[in-house]
Amino acid sequence: MSAAVIVFPGSNCDRDIAVALEAALGTAPLMVWHGDSALPGVDLIAVPGGFSYGDYLRSGAMAANSPIMREVVSHAGRGVPVLGICNGFQVLTECGLLPGVLMRNASLKFVCRDVDLRVERGNTAFTGGYKVGDVIRIPVAHHDGNYFTDPDTLKSIEDNDQVAFRYCEPDGTVSDAANPNGSLANIAGVLNGNGNVLGMMPHPERLIDPLLGGTGGTPMFTALAEAVAA
Amino acid sequence: MSSPATRPEDLMGLTKGEYDTILDILGREPNLTELGIFSVMWSEHCSYKSSKLWLKTLPTEGPQVIQGPGENAGVIDIGDGLAAIFKIESHNHPSFIEPYQGAATGVGGILRDVFTMGARPVANMNALRFGSPDHPKTRHLVDGVVAGIGGYGNCIGVPTVGGEVNFDPAYNGNILVNAMTVGIASTDKIFYSAAAGVGLPVVYVGSKTGRDGIHGATMASAEFDDDSDEKRPTVQVGDPFTEKLLLEACLELMATDAIVAIQDMGAAGLTSSSVEMASKGNVGITLSLDDVPQREENMTPYELMLSESQERMLMVLKPGREDEARAIFEKWELDLSVIGETNDSQRLVLMWKGEIDADIPIPPLVEAAPEYDRPWTATPPRAVREPSEVAEPTDISEALLTLIGSSDLCSRRWVWEQYDHMVMGDTVGRPGGDAAMVRVHGTKKALAISTDCTPRYVEGNPVEGGKQAVAEAWRNVPSVGAKPLAVTNNLNFGNPERDEIMAQLVGAVQGMGAACEALDAPVVSGNVSLYNETNGQAILPTPVIGCVGLIDDAASAVGNGFTAEGQTIIIVGQTAGWLGCSIYQRDLAGGSNGAPPPVDLVTERRNGDFVRTAILDGLVSACHDVSDGGLAVALAEMAIAGGIGAEIDATPDIPTHAWAFGEDQARYVVTCSDPDDFLHRAAAAGVPAEATGTTGGPALTLPGAKPISVANLRETHARWFPEYMASR
């Protein structure tokens, strides 16, 4: 069992996700440079947060065209779990693994704060540690997290149960006030049709230690460890 | 190249006397390139000519100090073979002209100062001063500066964990943007700038050189006038993406032993980096300017030497290691160019198109840099204001709400939510605490970091104000449970050629020196920013202090919010009710006059050490230092942070407003579940401590005042900043 973290020029949460994966899996993930073209035998791929290529042109656009992303797409097609966080989510939408795009926050400002998320889908490799309706608290930290898609795509996402998380109030109410960035339908995390690719703007890897303010992200990594061990 | 056409002594900010010294050194007229080099090296920014005499008086040594002032940043020992490397630096003038880029490149510059020395940056802090909220430019400047600080730090992936933001009309024409970076390195992998050895390759890495920022160093050494907006072209543009690559490439190369010396190209660019490396190594350097990577066409030697293009470094390598370095930089998609060699000439020689363009002996360029003992006359003392001389409010609770809802005391959430304060996964707590805390990666330890200064005190009494700036920055560190180790300072003042401004600088340095000595917090790095004046109107004297401390186990730290109901609230330190120069007096009683509170450094040290020990012994559940706005504001902040009210049952023997809002120094508010133990120990240590109330309930009730609900406190505290920024 081995995990890989894809590192682009400008990635900056690569170490953070590696720490979280190592804590859950017991072994350090492979750090794979964007220019590499092979991903030998990995059971789990993480595309980390950061500012790949400085977010120049569009967040995630240039990273999505890196050599390694062909391998990531091909692994995703074979059912390997792929988790994209923040900039990783932007990369996964840009390369077509996930529907929609992440636009500039409605406030036009970078936002870093803890948010509450309602779990919308529980039975995946990523969310198996949560129950539908659970409210978890983890932080966002982004400038371009405003999820958008056309109405037909939104309908198909909703119909296929592809929304993993929505921004909500602490009691689980989904409201405009709880939406930190203007995302359509308060969508914070989206799955692909097969449920093995998850993109999310909030950072579960940042809250896995009570000393740092909470453990809302821990169940995700525990679930991933169990899923890839199975 | 020919001599400058205009009168040279007027051309680049040099005085006639300084120009004559250049003639002596060279034995001839300098050409334009040479004059430019002297001008930037002898600018206030690079030579500290007005402040050096006084900076030398500051304590800079101690067993914890590995490297004091004089390198890119200061280095202190934090045990286990690790060092903390840190510095604060101003980017005031560029940020006024172009707030986003000015602030962003300020952050980029201080980050480079720290990673140049081999450290991975782990935290950014800042100290910001803006003009009156009513001034037409202020909102735009706040918006741009905050976005610029965030834009750079967020992208490079170093958390911005705290800082301070204040407003005063004295900054209407000159805002202050002071950025601090703290990094961590192995004590056996610290890199310095001395290029010792001859025949060594001089290597340029990072971004290409363009015409940006030419004469930024001299701009930072001149007063503004109304035409300053026209100076826009000299502002540099930051590229945090390239800096991230530069950071990773440098750290990767530093893991080898290929580097002899390394220096970032900050103010005065290639000039100061090459001169400093050669000077410290007692060698000469010959540079082939044709080999400098250039972004624009037809650049001249003058422009290449003075450009302040960002994200560049100069290194001296061991001979034969160029290819190894090049492979690393190419992996990170960066240019590397060998542009020269060290030799034993002790001269800076610049080659351009096969000819010598400039030839300057380095020792006199560095050592003959002017140093002035500028005249000053001590700031006249102000009268002490008795509480009875400062008008009482009609209602204490309303006064408290006014203060915590004011521009200077309201919540800074609007600011820090634009900073990624959590990236790197080691930030303990959230911004808004007394000191920010960043765990040393992979250990239980944490660094505690604070920045502080109270300019109205320094204006009122430079010596006491200088002491207070150190004392308050220092006090923030034990109030989380950490031991202060050292400080960095950023001296922001007006025109030192004016007696009364020079007096502020001298007094503040004297006060800071005394405080650093008494509090065992030597100055290990710093920066001076003078000429912060517009049309003769100087800023308030603002000697900002950044303090770094250490706690062995981050889990034993405490925050500043009430943690539970039924805890006893204890005030540590003497409350005499000093209202002179207080925020209460300034905002609610007709102006900031009277003498500022005196600082008793022995008491400061004793109280701080006591509180820290009590925290580490587990006696304290929350702690907050008392500063602007006094006890009432400190208690309100603790209630807001914890979401818990408190009943204060003190019966002060001084006027209530003086008890509530007086700004006596060396005080803390702590909460305890076992107050007896705490109070006994305090008595034994000779530390004044008094149980003064109990936490609990939905409201804060001050002596003789109507209760204020915590919800009202929180809402009032939260409101001002976002409303101000959204209005126009």
Added chain:
Amino acid sequence: MKARVHITLKNGVLDPQGKAIHHSLEGLGFDGVDDVRQGKFIEIELSGNDPDAARASVSEMCEKLLANTVIENYAVEIDD
């Protein structure tokens, strides 16, 4: 040859930056601004001399990288 690429948001896609610019223009006293949409302008220097081939090549660049066709339209101009 020089190619000029204009990238604009599709109709119906929310443009908060355009909205903010609109708001600022009104604040500066510019009346009669009905709407503002912002986009990107990219200039590309090309080595070939066949305008049709250039247009095809730049269009492909837009599809693959320069624009996100989920939300953006692009227009290509070629200067001979």
